[in-house]
Amino acid sequence: MKKAKRADVWTLVSLAILVTYALFLIYPLVKLLVAAVVKDGQFTWQYFGKFFQNKYYGKTLGNSFKLSIASTLVSLILGIPLAYFFNMYKIKGRTLLQIIIVLCCMSAPFIGAYAWVQLRGNNGSITRLIAAIIGHKPPSIYGFRGIVTVLSLQLFPLVFMLVSGALKNVDNSLLEASENMGISGVSRFFKVVIPLCMPTILAAGLLVFMRAFADYGTPLLIGQGYQTFPVIIYNEYFGETGTDHNFAAAVAVIAIIITAVIFLIQKWASNKFEFHMNALHPIEQKPAKGLRGVLIHLYSYILVGLSFMPQVYVMYCSFRNTSGKIFVDGYGFSSYKKVARDIPLAVRNTFLIGLLALAAVVLLAILIAYLVVRRRSKLNDVIDTASMIPYIIPGSVVGIALVIGFNQKPMVLTGTMFIMIVALFIRRIPYTIRSSVAILQQIPMTVEEAAISLGCSKMEAFFKATVPMMRNGILSGAILSWVTIITELSTGVILFNRNTVTLTLAIYTQVTRGSDGPAAALATILNVLTITSLLIFMKVSKNKDISF
Amino acid sequence: MSVNIKVKNAVKKYGENTVIPNLSVDIREGEFFTLLGPSGCGKTTLLRMIAGFNSIEGGDIFFNDKRINDLDPAKRNIGMVFQNYAIFPHLSVRDNVAFGLKQRKLDKATIREQTDKFMKLMHIDEYADRMPERLSGGQQQRVALARALVIQPDVLLMDEPLSNLDAKLRVEMRAVIKEIQHSVGITTVYVTHDQEEAMAVSDRIAVMNLGEIQQIGSPKTLYQRPANLFVSSFIGRTNILQGALKMKDGRPWLEFEGGYCVPMDDVQPEYQHDAPVQISVRPEEFVISPDGEGIRAVIDDSVFLGLNTHYFVTTESGVKAEIVQESMIDSILPAGMSVNLSVKREKINVLTEDGSANILTGVLNDKQEG
Numbered sequence: 001m002k003k004a005k006r007a008d009v010w011t012l013v014s015l016a017i018l019v020t021y022a023l024f025l026i027y028p029l030v031k032l033l034v035a036a037v038v039k040d041g042q043f044t045w046q047y048f049g050k051f052f053q054n055k056y057y058g059k060t061l062g063n064s065f066k067l068s069i070a071s072t073l074v075s076l077i078l079g080i081p082l083a084y085f086f087n088m089y090k091i092k093g094r095t096l097l098q099i100i101i102v103l104c105c106m107s108a109p110f111i112g113a114y115a116w117v118q119l120r121g122n123n124g125s126i127t128r129l130i131a132a133i134i135g136h137k138p139p140s141i142y143g144f145r146g147i148v149t150v151l152s153l154q155l156f157p158l159v160f161m162l163v164s165g166a167l168k169n170v171d172n173s174l175l176e177a178s179e180n181m182g183i184s185g186v187s188r189f190f191k192v193v194i195p196l197c198m199p200t201i202l203a204a205g206l207l208v209f210m211r212a213f214a215d216y217g218t219p220l221l222i223g224q225g226y227q228t229f230p231v232i233i234y235n236e237y238f239g240e241t242g243t244d245h246n247f248a249a250a251v252a253v254i255a256i257i258i259t260a261v262i263f264l265i266q267k268w269a270s271n272k273f274e275f276h277m278n279a280l281h282p283i284e285q286k287p288a289k290g291l292r293g294v295l296i297h298l299y300s301y302i303l304v305g306l307s308f309m310p311q312v313y314v315m316y317c318s319f320r321n322t323s324g325k326i327f328v329d330g331y332g333f334s335s336y337k338k339v340a341r342d343i344p345l346a347v348r349n350t351f352l353i354g355l356l357a358l359a360a361v362v363l364l365a366i367l368i369a370y371l372v373v374r375r376r377s378k379l380n381d382v383i384d385t386a387s388m389i390p391y392i393i394p395g396s397v398v399g400i401a402l403v404i405g406f407n408q409k410p411m412v413l414t415g416t417m418f419i420m421i422v423a424l425f426i427r428r429i430p431y432t433i434r435s436s437v438a439i440l441q442q443i444p445m446t447v448e449e450a451a452i453s454l455g456c457s458k459m460e461a462f463f464k465a466t467v468p469m470m471r472n473g474i475l476s477g478a479i480l481s482w483v484t485i486i487t488e489l490s491t492g493v494i495l496f497n498r499n500t501v502t503l504t505l506a507i508y509t510q511v512t513r514g515s516d517g518p519a520a521a522l523a524t525i526l527n528v529l530t531i532t533s534l535l536i537f538m539k540v541s542k543n544k545d546i547s548f
Numbered sequence: 549m550s551v552n553i554k555v556k557n558a559v560k561k562y563g564e565n566t567v568i569p570n571l572s573v574d575i576r577e578g579e580f581f582t583l584l585g586p587s588g589c590g591k592t593t594l595l596r597m598i599a600g601f602n603s604i605e606g607g608d609i610f611f612n613d614k615r616i617n618d619l620d621p622a623k624r625n626i627g628m629v630f631q632n633y634a635i636f637p638h639l640s641v642r643d644n645v646a647f648g649l650k651q652r653k654l655d656k657a658t659i660r661e662q663t664d665k666f667m668k669l670m671h672i673d674e675y676a677d678r679m680p681e682r683l684s685g686g687q688q689q690r691v692a693l694a695r696a697l698v699i700q701p702d703v704l705l706m707d708e709p710l711s712n713l714d715a716k717l718r719v720e721m722r723a724v725i726k727e728i729q730h731s732v733g734i735t736t737v738y739v740t741h742d743q744e745e746a747m748a749v750s751d752r753i754a755v756m757n758l759g760e761i762q763q764i765g766s767p768k769t770l771y772q773r774p775a776n777l778f779v780s781s782f783i784g785r786t787n788i789l790q791g792a793l794k795m796k797d798g799r800p801w802l803e804f805e806g807g808y809c810v811p812m813d814d815v816q817p818e819y820q821h822d823a824p825v826q827i828s829v830r831p832e833e834f835v836i837s838p839d840g841e842g843i844r845a846v847i848d849d850s851v852f853l854g855l856n857t858h859y860f861v862t863t864e865s866g867v868k869a870e871i872v873q874e875s876m877i878d879s880i881l882p883a884g885m886s887v888n889l890s891v892k893r894e895k896i897n898v899l900t901e902d903g904s905a906n907i908l909t910g911v912l913n914d915k916q917e918g
Contacts, residue, residue, distance in 0.1 A: 446634035449601050450692075452621045453628040454648030454699060468638040 009459055013367055014379050020364070021386040024422050028405030029256075029389075032397075035249035035404050047250035057232065057251070061258075064213055064229040067147050071212040072205050074152035078303060079159025080201065084189060085296045086160075087167040089288035092297065097304050099534065104307045105157035106530050108487040108504050110217025111523050113150045114511050115310030116141060117222055118317065142224035150222055151212045153307040158211075159204040166200035167193070172281045198273040206266040210259060214394030216490040217508065229255055230396045230490060237400055238494070249404065252397040259392040311527060318520035325514050335517035339510075342518075343525070345499075346506040350529075353417055353502060354485045357424035361432050361485075362478050364425075366470065369436035370462065374445065391430040398426055399494030415497050423491045428481050439473035440466070472540070479537040483530055503529070550735045551611040551702045552577040553598065559606030560593050560759075567593050568759040570607070572916045575737060576752075580729050582738045584746040585756035586782070591739045592707055594756075598737060599705050600624055611702060624703075627696030627734075631708040633688045635680040641691050642667070642676040648699040666698040669728065686717045693725070697732060704729070704736040710745060722749050743783050747771070752914070755779050764914040772895070773911045777903025780828040787834075787869040789827045789843075793898065793907075795820065802827065802898060805865045808843050810893045812908075819900075819907035828897040831858070831872035835890045836881065842888030845869070850880050861887070 036047055051057045086094060104112075119126045120141040130138045141149065170193070178184070178192045194201070216230040223231075233255065236248035288296045321330040322338075368387055371380040390398065402423055406413035413419040443466060451461035467474075487504050496505045503526045510519035553575040560568040568590045575581045583591035596602040598609060600621030609616050616624055636644050645667055649659045667673040670690040680688060689709060696704060709725070710718045726749045729736050740746050746753050747767040755762045755770060755778070763775035774780035781788065792803045793815065800815045804827070835842075836859065845861040848868075857880060859871040871889070881887065898907050 444630075444632050444634060446630040446632055447636060449599075449621070450628065450630060450634040450636075450695075451647070452601075453599060453624075453626050454695070455622050455651035457620075457622060460651075465636055468636075471638070 010371065010375055011379075014371055014375075014377075014383060017364065017368060017371070017383055018379070018386075021383065024402075025386060025389060025426055028401035029393075031405045032249050032252055032401040035246050036253045037250075039246060047244075047247045048254070050247055051250060051254060056227075060227045060229060060232055061254075063144075063226060067144060067151070067219075067226075067228065068209050068212040070144075070148045071151040071155060072209045074148060075156040075159050075208045076201065076205060078152060079156035079204070080163050080194075080197075082156070082300060082303060083160045083163035083167060084193060085288075085300060087164060087283055088285060089293070089296055090285045091288070091300055097300060099538075100304050100308045101157045101160055102534060103311070103527075103531060104304075105154060105161075106483045106487060106534065107154075107311060107527065108217065108489050108507070109151065109154045109215055110221055110489060110508060110511065111314060111526075112154050112310045113146075113218040113221040114519065115314045116146065116150050118516070119310065119313055120146075142222060143226045146222040146224075147219050147226065147228075150218050151215060153310075154218075155208045155211055156303075156307070158207055159201075162200050162204040162207070163197055166197040168282055170196050170283060172283045175283065195273075199270050199275070202266055202270045202273065206263065209262060210392065210394075213255075213259065213262075214396065214490060216396055216493065221511065230394060233396050233400060234494065237403070245404070248400060252400050255394050255397055256392070259394065263392045314520050315524045315527060317516065318524040320517065320520075322517035325516060327516065335521035338515075339506075339518040339521050342501075342506055343522075346501055346503045346522070347525075349417070349500055350486050350502040350504075353420050353424065353500070354482060357421045357428065357485055358478060358482050360421065360425045361428050361481055362474060365429055365432035365436045365477075366467065366474060368429075368433050369440050370466070372433075373437055373440045374448075387433050388430050390426045395427055395488070395490030396494060398423055399491040402491075403494060414495070415500070417500050420492060420495055420500050420502075423495055424485050424488060427488065427491055428485055431484075432477055432481050435477040436470070436474065439470050439477075443469050475540050476537055479533055479540065483533050486529060486533075487526065550578045550733060553703065553735065553737070554610040555594070555598070555607070556610070557607035558594070558597060558604060558609065560590070560597060560602065561605045566759070568597075571759065571761060572607075573754060573761060573764065574914075574916070575735060577735055578733050579751040580726065580736045580738065580749060582740060582746045582750040582753045583756055584740060584743060584753050584782075587741055589756040590759040591741075591756050593759075595705055595707055595737060595739045598703070599626055599628055625699070625701050627699060627701035627704045629689075629692045629696050629704070629706040629709045631711055633685075633692040633709075633712075635683075635688050635691055635695075637680050640677050640679055641672060641683070644680065644691055645694045645698055647695060652699070662698055666694040669697075669731075670694040670724075685713050686721060689713065689721055690724070693728065697728070697734070701734065704732075704734045706736065706738045708740055709738075710740070711742070718745070719748075725749060747783075754915075755782060757782075761915050765912050769912045773906060773908065774828070774897060775906055775911055775913045775915075777826060777828070777899050780897055780899070780906075784830060785870065786828045786830050787867075789829060789863075789867060789869070790824070791827045791898075792822070792824050793819070794822055802893075804843050804891075805863060805867075806843055808841060808890070810891065812893065812898065814909045815898065815907055816909050824901045825907065826899045826901065826903055828899060829869075829891055830895070831870045833892045833895045834869070834871040835892065836871060836873060836887050837890065838885075838887060840888055840890070842890040845887055845889050847881055847883050847885045847887060849883055852880060861889070863889075 037043055037045070039046060085091060086098075091097065118124055121127065122140070124141075127138060127141075139145070174192065174196065175188065178188050183191055214230055216234060219226060219228040219231055229251070233248055233251050236244050236251060287293070317327065318335050319331045319333070320327045321332050321334050322328065368383060372384045402419055403414055405411075406419060413422075447465050447469065448461045451465040452458065456464060486502070489504055489508060492502065492505050493508060496502070501509070503522060507519050507522045507526065510522060555571060555573045558568060558571045559566070571594065583594060585591045593602060597604050600616070600619065604617050611624070636647065639647065642663055646659050646663045649662055654662075664673065667676055670693055672687060672690045672694060675683060675687060680691065683691065692709070706725070710721055713721060722745055738746075738749065750767060752764060752766055753770055754764045757778050763770060763779045770779060770783045774783060777788070780786050789804060791805070793812070794801050794803050794809075800812045800820050801809050802812045802825070803809045843863050845863045847859055847861050849860045851858040852875065855875060856872045857875045859873065859881065861869050861871060863869060869889075899905065900907060
């Protein structure tokens with residue numbers, strides 16, 4: 001009798017979701033693991049051995065670590081003060097600055113890297129400008145320094161947005177109380193504000209680290225021989241010479257282990273700072289006066305300007321005339337004309353693949369969030385855990401796993417649009433689930449119970465009472481997912497072909513061919529799409545705050 | 549149509565944790581019945597079992613003669629009012645009230661007519677087209693009540709409906725709730741931890757503690773003849789004194805500390821023997837006199853509250869007690885003054901030594917054993 005009552009409509013939903021995950025996530029990952037340890041039907045450690053015996057690979061691992069840690073630290077150092085200034089002081093032009101900050105982290109990192117090469121590369125405009133002024137060439141942007149610069153400027157907006165969110169939950173009375181006890185200014189920042197935001201800072205640090213660690217495009221374009229993990233994975237699988245699929249799988253497994261360990265360390269650390277805040281009286285922004293005000297504004301404008309510069313430069317380049325692959329004097333639409341033939345397919349694919357992936361992400365995320373928040377059970381705990389796995393798996397590894405999983409009969413999906421949708425779905429869903437869970441936790445269960453007591457079935461109550469209340473949150477989350485979906489590179493680059501190329505992948509193809517003009521033109525189109533999406537987001541969510 | 553509710557041997561467990569071990573209660577047709585108890589006593593759990601939002605691990609619940617244990621909550625025809633109102637924020641007041649009627653697929657004219665009728669009844673018709681976020685707490689509560697009643701439920705369930713309102717509004721709303729309940733005549737089960745609120749609205753109250761019903765009765769019964777120590781101290785304020793029951797010449801006498809004795813004629817026959825007892829004396833059941841017979845005590849402090857004056861005293865053996873007296877025109881008794889306390893013996897209650905039962909006659913308890 002009991003059992004029969006529990007097995008309702010939602011149990012079916014749980015099972016369906018579980019099957020989806022088993023097929024598109026667990027199965028490819030298992031195949032990946034098998035590929036890493038099996039040669040000709042025999043178990044072997046040979047591929048892992050190759051990785052650890054060859055110093056070259058060890059060094060690559062070290063490189064990836066160094067630059068991820070450096071980028072994380074720089075992003076935190078840049079982003080936390082900016083968030084603090086924005087929440088403590090009235091910054092002139094804050095709305096515009098905030099839009100720009102969001103735009104910066106929404107564009108694909110490799111476009112930033114590409115623009116920095118244009119600006120500060122050996123023959124870049126700024127390099128030449130500086131050389132003309134100081135008489136000799138400034139230090140090179142290539143290698144470690146360049147990667148960290150590009151990634152930090154790309155990723156600090158994440159820190160900014162997350163920490164801003166945390167600061168909004170800090171009650172003003174806490175700051176007043178500490179002032180009352182004689183702690184103010186800089187020492188209050190370090191003794192009160194930073195500890196209060198610590199859980200968020202750790203979460204932001206993890207997010208930045210994961211992105212930096214998994215980034216594929218930036219080291220490729222600006223690294224100049226500075227090899228990183230994702231690049232090896234890609235080269236071993238798709239390189240022009242000496243590919244070794246099993247070895248690529250082994251490297252991918254090592255990557256997963258490393259990110260999993262980092263994730264666990266972060267979880268352990270943030271558990272130590274577990275507390276909840278809710279501001280009755282949020283911090284009021286004061287006008288920034290005097291020298292302090294000037295410095296604060298200067299810091300904000302320079303940082304935001306610096307991170308936005310590459311994008312502006314790319315847009316500017318798209319209107320320059322080209323001769324062959326080189327920019328020449330004069331302005332026009334020649335770059336756009338060159339890509340005119342590619343645009344319809346790329347835009348069509350971007351929308352088709354993006355929207356289908358988005359629809360799947362939103363629907364599944366809402367259902368999973370509901371199961372996790374309202375229907376705690378062993379089965380749903382499994383779903384909860386499974387859904388968070390992609391969070392720690394680098395995009396290129398997801399790509400490789402899907403290729404290994406679905407390139408043989410009976411399930412040949414490689415080269416189809418479907419596998420691209422699956423990849424984006426898997427990559428994006430953990431974030432959407434998290435935001436949906438957060439929204440759902442704020443909606444009291446009694447609303448649904450009220451609907452049931454008024455005669456609704458369980459499903460009706462969910463769709464008539466709860467979903468409408470989640471609507472705004474879902475919509476804004478969906479638009480953010482949309483933006484990250486259309487700018488996704490590291491998985492797509494492994495899975496795409498001529499017929500499934502999207503705008504981002506088209507840009508990447510042009511960049512690797514050295515066709516700067518067409519790349520800039522496509523990037524500008526992508527930027528316009530991104531900006532439009534964000535403006536719609538702000539219109540819909542009726543506020544200027546964007547969170548993940 | 550109103551129903552009576554029978555709960556028979558209900559059991560509620562969360563995993564290994566038993567919240568309600570074995571509970572039976574009869575709620576009469578059309579009455580205003582309140583579940584009262586401290587937080588964690590299981591009152592909301594019981595209400596949600598009746599509503600169908602909590603599973604039932606044992607026993608049965610009947611509406612009239614219909615067993616509803618496995619009936620879907622949507623089909624129990626219940627009107628429910630929640631602590632946080634649970635108003636749909638995306639619907640206007642009118643759409644909130646009409647929600648249940650639309651769900652029942654009634655025709656538009658009927659929905660309109662019924663919705664208008666109940667909005668008028670709850671005095672919210674002027675806000676019909678407002679969104680809930682633009683209503684005050686009291687107005688939201690009225691919407692919740694209208695929404696629950698408009699579907700003509702068999703039973704109205706209310707889970708601490710007033711606890712989110714400020715003190716003044718709470719007093720106002722409980723009058724509204726009582727009046728509506730009487731005019732609609734619907735069987736109502738009301739949950740609260742506020743004993744004053746319970747006394748103000750209820751026909752009968754079930755006092756609960758640790759998942760068990762302690763006593764069921766009218767507010768007057770519970771206050772004047774509590775069934776045990778828990779009820780006597782949970783309903784209203786009381787002072788608990790140690791004493792003894794002594795038989796003298798075949799008559800029971802109550803002996804307080806210091807030898808003060810009063811004759812107790814209304815002790816139940818089975819308890820008429822020498823035994824140590826606990827005595828529950830409410831603050832207004834003491835009489836202070838400067839001399840004469842009584843318990844010797846010293847005044848520690850006093851609070852003048854207009855109608856009454858509260859005295860805080862310590863008896864000779866060190867027990868602290870509170871006394872309420874109607875304020876006199878002459879001066880308040882000063883701290884440090886020695887006084888004698890006598891009791892109004894027809895009002896006080898005498899409990900067994902362990903506090904589990906009241907040994908006086910006239911204790912009414914509708915609670916069913918087992």
